[in-house]
Amino acid sequence: MTRFTPFYVNEKNAAALLDMGVAEFRAHVATGHLPRGHEIVPGVLRWDAEALRMIGRGAAVEGMGGVDW
Template sequence: MTAVTPILANERTAARLLDVGVTEFRALVDAGHLPKGREIAPGLVRWPVDDLRRIAKGDAVEGMGDVQW
């Protein structure tokens, strides 16, 4: 059986993908450093994994697309 790669992550999984604890992840979201999750159904909040990958790679920084890191 092949492993399933999620396209949406709950808060705990999103924190694990970024290698931070859930408390730190919440603080980063609350401070605006990370985007808020999307409510895909009442009370069901998820983060798009592709968005988390872009953030981790630095591709999601607004106005910095021409900077060579």
């Protein structure tokens, strides 16, 4: 069986990528701390899995590329 990495994930899997429960994930999305999902077809929301991985790695911070951590 071929293993694949999804480009977009549903809310449950988006929360799991960040080791959160769905309610906690929803709260962070609602406050703007995490990105909103994209409606890829009418009524179907999905989150960009790579963007969530970047957030998890701390690589999504803009304007800090010159900082030597």
